[in-house]
Amino acid sequence: MGLKVFGFKGGVHPFHRKESTQDKAVERMQAPKLVYIPLQQHIGAPCEPLVKPGDHVKLGQKIGQPKGFVGAPVHASVSGVVKEIKQVPHPAMGQGLAVVIENDGKDEPDESIVPKDIESLSAEELKDLILEAGIVGMGGAAFPTHVKLSPPKDKKIDVVILNGAECEPYLTADHRLMVENPRDVVDGLKAIMKVLGVERGYIAIEDNKPEAVRAIADAVKSVPGVEVVQLKTKYPQGAEKQLIYAVTGRQVPSGGLPMDVGVVVNNVGTAAAIARAINTGMPLIERIVTVTGGGVAQPKNLLVRIGTPFKDVVEACGGLLGQPAKVISGGPMMGIAQYTLDVPVIKGTSGILVLTKQEVEMPEPGPCIRCGKCVEACPMRLIPLFISAYALKGDYERSEKLHAMDCIECGCCSYICPARRPLVQSIRTAKRVITERRRRAASAK
């Protein structure tokens, strides 16, 4: 296709392990008997429940209302009866309040579900629709999308990037989406560009996904101002700052946001969810999840209702294969290890990895040999070994001076470390402590 391939400095090349699912078309999983819909599935304040036990709810009905601007409503992913509202295991927070709905199997849609048309909606109406549909970043961070689409007046946005890098090993959900529904991705991008009043849009995809590149390139042919950008296959190519640099050559200033350099980044899955919310009227009640790893009998890409417990999803993939050692929500580089398969799929669940003993290495840290591999690998150009050494000694001031707060927690340093030092792990701790100290210092003033 003769496209230039773009990249960034640093990074690592983990095995891809995408083979077992990358060519498998997305299958729709049957909705389970019970869904557990957490009231917090996003960064920000949790939702207030709008229903109570015993209520009958319809498919797509709003059941949780966010308390602040940074938040997103949650909706019923099945029709049926609210059984209870209780604490359940949560894939990102350990525990969280959730609405438990017993599925009546009818999928009776809510009256509010009416298809709309992008062309006939104003930017403001589109933004309201995105908020009301409960759209959040679907790459994993789950930041409320309408907030991203509301930059302050003084920040002029001129570029929108859709992130289709999917640089995490094992995951193929975005890849399948781009191959099977490129139209949704492009429609979502158009909506985002309209909301922000931006003329230039890019869809960035790693060059190990030629099929997705072809499908998207085909879909954008007739769309003015939108281009496909091929990225070098390298982790963390999909990290926001690295992606912005690869596509535009701009560097987000330390402590700043993409909007400081005129860019807004959204995941391709988020764009597709926006398109579906507009075209069908249905809010975000399901998502594609890659279910894979050596501990799953039949790895698949599944379209899963939000709130479906992991164990039901694994069951839909032929069940467990032997004894699982680790279950991860997301990818192996940044995903979160789960303590139970009872956790439900939420809006940010891009993958469920069930890893066997053979796939899981329990690191046994040795002394740092100062090989400098973490320095070469850090995509933020930090010196992980020094930041970590100070953090482990409790000298967080020094960690901070060495730019600990700029760490994006991608995990390249720990991945590459031959001594298996807990590099990103200790830097993460330092960041928490520094953030807490800053917060306290600010409130003391």
Place this chain on the structure above:
Amino acid sequence: MEPLIVSSSPHVYSEDTTARIMRDVVLALLPAAAVAVYFFGGRAALIMAISVLSAVVTEAVVQKLMKKPVTINDWSAAVTGLMLAFNLPPTVPLWLPAVGSAIAIALVKQAFGGLGHNFMNPALAARAILLAAWPVYMTTWADPIRGAMSAAAADAVSSATPLAILKGMEGTEAQLPPLWAIILGNTRGCLGETSDVALLLGAVYLLWRRVINWRIPFSFIGTVGLLTWILGPQGLFTGNAIYHIFSGGLILGAFYMATDYSSSPVTPKGQIIMGIGCGIITSIIRLYGGYPEGVTYSILLMNVATPLIDRFTMPRIYGEVRADV
């Protein structure tokens, strides 16, 4: 179901481990070791074996005494032992490598905290100590037991290394051996330093395995080449740079010694400064100093400067906002 393992990400790791890196270094040194045995005979093998054994035993004993976990299976002690043997003349009494390796491990490595904490290259620091303590043993060279060089040098009274001849040191009226003999290793010198071909073979392996990167060795060798060419004996730009590059311990030092992780900078810019610094000091010692060879001391001096170099070469981070910009 057994309890699931819960730990903080990442959940996967590269195949690189400390032991694998150290094993790779040993592998890379094997061709040069084989050439040493070929040219200097079974005694060379004996010296290397004693040196490695002493290093490993010393590491185990010291760690036992200090009640620390014994880590001899990370191969790092073996690397130090072999490196030290490579820096000894083939004529040394057999107790010398044993003493040398013990010094390298006990004094230079373990006394400062063990792996990753030594501030000098253990093998080179030990070599410097041996050179000061037993200068005669450490500078008595032998001709290779086979090949053209031994025949050509049969009438030479002295036993000087090519670098000493090049420098025109006293009693070294002997002719310089041909360049090809130097590159192959058919010449006088320390066990492991003579065969550039074998050392370069190992270096390519280490570069390919990403155990080392180009920065220190290339800037080191490049600087020596440039300076010895410019500051030639018959005026500017008359030096024999190629001969300087391939003689003595430069190839061994640049690829295997100066790249020692714990005693060299971790920042990319710092590594280049390390290489250039080593190159300048080596050239000055070779051209104007009292010794024919300066690789050892140049590396040791730059080792000591490493923490300072690291501190002043912190890379500019992504998106860094500096006050002066």
